[in-house]
Each structure stands twice: as structure tokens, then as C-alpha cells.
Amino acid sequence: MCGISGFISKNRITSDQLKRMNDTMIHRGPDDSGVEIYEGKNGYCIGLAQRRLSILDLSELGHQPMHSQAYEGSEASRVSVVYNGEIYNYRELKEEIKDYPFKSSCDTELLIAAYLKWGKACFERFNGMFAVAIYDRENDEVIFARDRIGKKPFYYYLKDDELIFASELKPIMAYDRFEKKINEKILPRYISQQYIAEPDTIFENVYKLEPGTILTFKEGRIDKEKFWDISKVYKKNSERLITDYAEAKDMLKDLLIESVKRRMISDVPLGTFLSGGYDSSLITAIAASISDIPVKTFTIGFGDKEYNEAEYASEVAGYLKTDHTEKYITEKDMFDLVESLPVYFDEPMADSSQIPTMLVSGLAKERVTVALSGDGGDEFYCGYNIYKHVLQAQKLDGIGRMADNVFRFSHFDRSGAYEKLPFKVRLIIENRSALTKTQLSSMEYAKAATQMVLNKDALPCKYETENRYETDNWQIKRMLLDMDTYLPADILFKVDRASMKYSLESRCPILDKDVMEFSFRIPHEFKYMSGDKKHILKDIAHDYIPEKLLNRPKRGFRVPLDKWMRGPLKEKLTDYSETGFLQSQGLFEQQKVGEIVNRYLTVGDSGPLSGNNFSKICWAYLVFQQWYEYYFK
Helix, strand or coil: CEEEEEEEECCCCCHHHHHHHHHHHCCCCECEEEEEEEECCCCCEEEEEEEECCCCCCCHHHCCCEECCCECCECCCCEEEEEEEEECCHHHHHHHCCCCCCCCCCHHHHHHHHHHHHHHHHHHHCCEEEEEEEEECCCCEEEEEECCCCCCCCEEEEECCEEEEECCHHHHHCCCCCCCCECHHHHHHHHHHCCCCCCCCCECCEEECCCCEEEEEECCEEEEEECCCHHHHHHHHHCCCCCCHHHHHHHHHHHHHHHHHHHCCCCCCEEEECCCCHHHHHHHHHHHHHCCCCCEEEEEEECCCCCCCHHHHHHHHHHHCCEEEEEEECHHHHHCCHHHHHHHCCCCCCCCCHHHHHHHHHHHHCCCCEEECCCCHHHHHCCCHHHHHHHHHHHCHHHHHHHHHHHHHCCCCCCCCHHHCCHHHHHHHHCCCCCCCCCCCCHHHHHHHHHHECCCCCCCCCCCCHHHCCCCCHHHHHHHHHHHCHHHHHHHHHHHHHHHCCCCEEECHHHCHHHHHHHCCCCHHHHCECCECCHHHHHHHHCCCCHHHCCCCCCCCCCCHHHHHCCCCHHHHHHCCCHHHHHHHCCECHHHHHHHHHHHHHHCCCCCCCCCCCHHHHHHHHHHHHHHHHHHC
């Protein structure tokens, strides 16, 4: 786990400048750093830099930028690389390239050898998480690639025949010529979704490289190609379903065991996050069955018993005989992190679970450098409550269509009788677009988020992309959409920034290449069986842990946002809504922002599905303004 940065430019960027940019990510790699600049062709200079968190081969042989040895007719130093991530099958691949003169035992050198042997096709062979920059002198091109599901971040600024790249936005912002201009068209979607999905970012001319994508810069031109696409992999693998449940379960279990084994390879201390839920408990149980010593596990608890799950995690840890560490945190512990959100989340992101994720990462870092997590279980095995609502919406869609026709073409007053209908009923009636069928959310939220922003050419709040997925099952369609958007841009973004705040590497066995691809061969009814979410995954967990320790309603970990925004953060939220501040900023519609904030602070709400609860919008707005104040003022 590291941070990388660099540039391709005809402007003279010095080593000192690149070092300053790179050192804004020292938290990502406190163990070592490297900065090099090379003269390219046609007036271009190429700069590569890295901050290193040593995980494999802790010696100086793992230093980056790393250069190739002479191999298969290519001269030494044909290729220079900076790389962030882990290639878990590097030992197997190394056996296929025995003739390469390896100098180290780290996977970075394997990456170089694989590129020299297979070219860009090497990325299809890698099983792991990675963001990489490869300068190929022989072909006079720079190649960038990001892993299949977007575990490792990769940003790039592209303007005026110049490309600046980095693992975070901070190095790009530190570049002297960077124009820090807000990408206004993304603001309504961010306020509504609470995150910004690929390829967009908060800045104009800055992009996130999409997961499973290769970007090539050659002679001032860029070319992008996908080497792994969720919609295509799903279509291909779903045509080869394993219809025998026992066989599917056994095969999935074997793949998960192998995935955990791969992720337990480390030259530094390793443990697992343990919430007490199914996904983290399953990963911990598999790790415990493999390890020769008790696995280190980490849990945070909360004093409010209604939301605390630490006691369940403790029971699971006791059953598995792990080396368990738990810490009960206070509301003050969480609130104290609010001010630091812009420092480590250098792009606005308003998923409040980022706060407990930071706290458990800090706890784990006290004893380990690598932590396994259960991320991906909900998206790939139908675990979220929204999937249940999506199933109900599909069953009622025909009725909704007829009702919509009645209100649209009859004498009924849509603004009168229609508005008196229950919120859930209106949700079904309004859900008419084939491109957004599974994205069930209040039109009130989208309307409010859009009206808050001055730019009226903004992107729609929903992703109008559902026609990409070739399935008539709305649950599957929504799961695939979440894999393309919510998982990389919210969940994995959150875990990356929260763990890297403490120089901790997070690994996700459920997001292993083989596990992900095999999940599409499992019939959906094995995942969502008679209303039981994640059924097959739960069934495997019960092979390791008694069902009575796991089978309970999920409580979640609550961050008291309403209490904060109507209490200690109220003055800040109000200040961010004042006319003078908004006029000087020039991004938001003053009257609408004031109306929404005032309505939220004074009127309150009557439930998350009432259409009157603007807690989510106000928190996203507050997070953005706090971020804006930190980076612009």
C-alpha cells in the first residue's frame, strides 16, 4: 500500500516540486519515498514519484520508482514503474517468468517482468488491487491502469497537453499550474448520492480512472480501454450458472479460503476488522482456520446499546479464539474527527460511516499494518435492504404505470389529490424511466439537490445507465449498478482514506478476482432465498460459527448527525447558508439553500421516507462547505 504521483508535461517541473507534491501523501507511505524525472521524446518530461508503506520485501530492493532489468531483447531500464497495491498471485506468475533476472521478492518487480513479457495483457493476469504508472521508453508511452473493482484510487488532471496523476487529489492541488475550479455539474448528484462516482471528480479537468481500465498517453494523445467490465463479465458468467446449490456453495467456499490465504501473505503484522456481522465474521473465521497463531481482531463499540454490536463481535472472537482488541468510543471521539474530514477525504464524501471506519482503523494500526475486511459481501450477494425494496417495486411497477397514466391523462389534479398520496405510493408512480428503475429515491431529494445549485446544466442525480445490464431482474440490476458506482466511489473510497490516515493497508477477500467472477455464476435465488439476503454466504459462515451467534437483526453503527447539526454544528451550517458567503462562493442558489437549511433546523422531519427529511442533503452540503473552506480559504 502506497501513494503514487507524477506527470507528463512539456513544462519544466523540478524534482523539488514533484517531491513537495508527493509528500502531501506521507500518511500513505511513511517508510520510503522516491522521485525521478526523465527526458522523453517530442519535448515531454516524465516524472514518477512514490511514498512507500512496506508490506512485502521490506528491504531497499522494493524502492520505487523501480526499473526493469535487461530481458528478452529489451535493454535494462526500458521500463520504470511506480505502483500502489498488492498482486496476490505474484508468486504463481513469477513461476511463468522464471527467465527474468529478479533482484527482489516484491510484487512490484513481478509487475515489471509481467509487462515486459505480456504487455498490457498483463493486467488481465493480475489478481489483486493496484494503481500503476509504467513509463515504457522503447514504445515512448506512459501506461496507467487501475484494478478491476477500484480498490486502489487513481486521479489524473488533463489539460493543455499535460497530465498530472496521483493516488489522491492533494498532490494535484499542490501542482503550481493546477487550476482549482469546482466541477459544478456534479454538485447536485453529490448532494443527492453523498459521493462522486468515476470518472467525475469535484474539480474540472480532473478525473478518476474507471476501475478495470487502462489509460495510455502517447505523443500528446490519450487512449482508454477496459480490460474488465462488470456488465460484460456478468453477462458471460451468468450464462454458465451452477444450478446445484451444494456444488455452488462448496466452490464458493474453496475460492474464499484461497482468497483469504492470498491476503495473509505479509512481511508485517496482520489482523482483521470484526464487526460481528456475517461478512467480517466469515473472513475472520477463515483466517483463523488457516493461521498457526490466534488472528488479531479489532472492534469498536458504542455506549448506546440500541446500536452497539461490539458484544456480538466479542462473542464471535471468543468462539474463534482470536487475539481480540475492542475499544468503546464516545460521541466526542466521533465528533472530534469531523474537523479533520477534509484533510484525509480530499474530495467531498458524506457517508458518515467514514468516522467509525477511521476509529477502527486507528485501533488496528496500534498492533498491525494490514487488516482484512468483509467489504463487497452486500453488493455481490444481495445484502442491502434496498434490494428488498427494489423487488417490491418491480412487483408493483405495472400498477404504478397505470396510476401514472390516470394522473397524467385524467381530470385528477396532480398537485392536489396526488400530493396527498402516501410517499411510498408516489415513489412507485414516479418511477417511470427505464434507465433508473432500481434507483428508488424521493423526487423531492433530487429536486431539492438540483435547485440548490446555480448551474442548471448539471448531471442528473440518478445514474441513467441501467440499460447496460442485460437482466430483467431489478435486484440483480441494482447490485450491478452498485458494483459500478457505490462500491468503488463510496465504500472503497471510504476504507482507503480511513485506513490510509493511519498508514494501514486494508485487504478485501470477497473482492478477489476469482470470487467476484464466480459470484456471477451463482443463481440469484441462492443469494436471495425466500427473502433471506446473502443466503449462500451466510450458509458458509455457519460452517465455521454457530448460527445463534450470527443470525440477528443488523443494528448498524449510528453517527448522531441530526443531533450534531441541530446542536454543535448548527452555527456552522447556518454560516455556510448566509447570503454573503454564498454570493462570494458563486455555486449555490441562496434562497433555496436557506429554505432547505431553515426547514431542516426548525421544522424537523417525520421519517426517512416522508420526503421532508433533509438530514442527508444538509450533511452532504455541510461536508462540501467544510471541504471548500479548507482547500479554498
